[in-house]
Amino acid sequence: MNLKKVCSAAIATVSILSFAACGSGNTGTGTTDTNADKGLDVMGQTIQYDPNHLVNNGKPIQLEYWSWGSKGVDPVYAMIEKYQEIYPNVTIKPVNVAWDDYWTKLPLALKGKNGPALFNVHNSCDSLIRPYAADYDIDTAALEADYSTADVHEDDNGKVKYIDSVISTGSIYYNKTLWSEAGLTDDDIPTTWDEFIKVAQKLTKTDGGKMTQAGFNFNGDAYSAIYQGLNYQKGELLFSADGKKANYDNATTKENMQFLQDLYNKYKVGSVDFGNDYTQSFGNGQTAMIYAWGHMGGTLKEKYPDIDYGVFATPTFTKDTPFAYDRYNGESTPGVNGNQTKEQQAVAQDFIKFILANDDYIRVAAAELNSFPAKVSLQKDEDILSNPIMAALQPRVDRLIWPGPAPATVETSGKAAFENVFQNGMSIDKALKEAQSQMDTDMKSSDFQSMESKYAFYDEHK
Template sequence: MTNTLSRRALFAGGASALALGALAACSSPSRGTASKRGPRTVSYWLWDSNQLPAYQQVAKAFHRENPDITVQITQLGWADYWTKLTAGFIAGTAPDVFTDHLTKFPQYSDLDVLYKLDELEATKSIRDDDYQSGLAELWKGQDGHRYGSPKDWDTVGMFYDRQAMQKAGVSDDELATLEWNPDDGGSFERMLAHLTIDAKGRRGDEPGFDKENVEVYGISSNGSGGDGFGQTQWSPFTGSTDWFYTNENPWGDRFRYDEQTVQDTLAWYYRLADKGYMAKYGVFSTTTGPDVQLGAGKCALSFNGSWMIGTYLNMKDLDIAVAPTPIGPTGKRASMFNGLGDSITKQAKDPEAAAKWVAFLGSDTAQEIVGRAGVVFPARPAGTEAAVASFRKRGLDVSAFTRQVEEETTFLFPVTRNPADVQALLQPAFDNVYANGKPISTLTGTNEQVNNLLALT
């Protein structure tokens, strides 16, 4: 489904930026002052339809502990979610609590439409060390206040079909020990060549291979990664060079796309399309994501995030397995470590009831319910363990995702001011490289534009 496919994609652009500007011009919403007498209701929004049943169970468990509070859940598709949320802030119809994204909360906190969770009674006791390492810190603004309660986490891995790999003569162990470098691509690129098959059945490492007529690509394509962060495209490779997006991790005020290390890595990555091992821009529609490509037999290795596990498991006639990201020049593999959170709007009619709901969402009780549903990895260790057990019952070893956390080979999602404006500059620049063949060096000028923008804020 589109909302699931786009779950971690950035959402910005001109319309969104204009809407946020209008929001800033509006007077700040008044703080809720509802009476605590009688029944109380908390409205809650989320976008992932796959998680809706689990959160309906969580809402029932919460109501049993708080019989005077009822949670009303609304699920909206990703394409509508942020548009309606921004419109709700302007019109005074925003939900009390909503699932938040790291690319959003800095702008919302600047606009003063979110409660500081450390200033509400029920949520002020949230502790960083209650969650997987680093997640809770992501939801603190530059002012030191917390604006979101950790909800879940994700890393990136390589999905594949065991049956297809057996036909190619490739073992699980081989896929788990691949290495790459920006010079010749290492064993990873050699594997991609072997897994790529042209229209006449010739592999990419065989004489006569026709890169212009490919039937099965070695690696999935998923756009340019032009959101600036390339989470499910090139971030595992840039991360394994010890490069990071900005001068601080996760918060930063200067981007580093002008550095040789990242430009060499990106040049190597996009050359995979020139060699025929990855589809060129436009071969697949924007709705034909890595999961669809694998399901249709159009790629051999499908890079994607752990939030997509359920989607891959539900594919018919495929024996799905997951390998970890390749080992990079530093001798380590890498994955972005991202996570969603729950935030409270200042339009909440009953802020303390909303805070109780958010505190419950972050509890072991709630996160174990979500974990047992087997859709995502909840932020608390107990929830993660429940999810791992659920996936195991369905026949999938998810250690490719969890080992990144256990071995501390993750890097945090970059958080920056004015993310919508930053993306408005980065997106076309990356698209120009992937789609139009512009030199990687053009990112140097874009990087300067982004840093000039951040210097003004």
């Protein structure tokens, strides 16, 4: 699913639909709470939350929380249960809305007075919810101290409407069984692309000239993600200096497209004819290595539980520290409805402080979403780092860059260029030129502004 494409379609839909909101009443079904002293410890580091108080003066109140996720996928559900245990007068009712409907129904609901007080956010759909979302009632300096990526979500006034709870980026997933059969050990895990090629060749099998096992496979949607990381490794930005135009047709993209083509055509570690879905190929044990993000852990657990896999950090072109190892994206904390009543907003803001100060929220998010904690105090936590995905990301987290909620064309047009070169025989020069032209057309009326300049090592780009 292309999240940004869905969001773009939703923007058009919202503009022509009339408003019809679901209700979110102020009167809750809980009991009156008269016990301010809960006997609980203050939680948190810089952002602190003292649970020993009355919420809504102890009077019953009911809020809604909208999400496309469900319990076991969205960590907010678990925190709602914990919050309600502490404050029996508060009822937060989860409302599940299918993703395909969410970005149409949510903005309409938020425009009125009866929309959900709390709602799940995906940063790719920022423009749909920003007009209605309230600023967090939390000191920005405290957010920056506790959450390593908070600053990229600050507006010109230094306020945020959501931040990252956890972040994800690309890594190399490898089949441990095939790795062992090839005589490889942990000592063979590559750190450079040259080393990677040699390992991939050992993991590739052919029979009578026909490939039966790919050493590395990026067929399908993988290119649109991996090319961004490769460009960043060489110091090439995804967008122009003013942050408004895509930067795709350049020497670095050409060089990296040739590198990927050489993996198939020169080094013979994979093939464009070896299936069109790298995930399925890996899950079926036909491909030894793939490049994928944290969600792959959940996919393998759900669809291919028998695959014994490991994860290692994506190689770089040299042993030197690159400009950035890769792009990252964050899973967002909930938004607060700025059009709800003062009472509803006050409880919603209290809930936000509760989860941001509470380490349990980040632990649940990291486990359920296979993503790395944005909370600084948990970035070296032993339990979290026992997950191989987390362990691979930990040494690199400071050198990951977020370009902002990039327009969908950056991925879709990039994928089209890949298909034109690998499947249609088009020259790399022509494919890149066509993709750049499409990106320019698609972004002509966009108000997108890149966040690359907020990257700590921005001045090192080429």
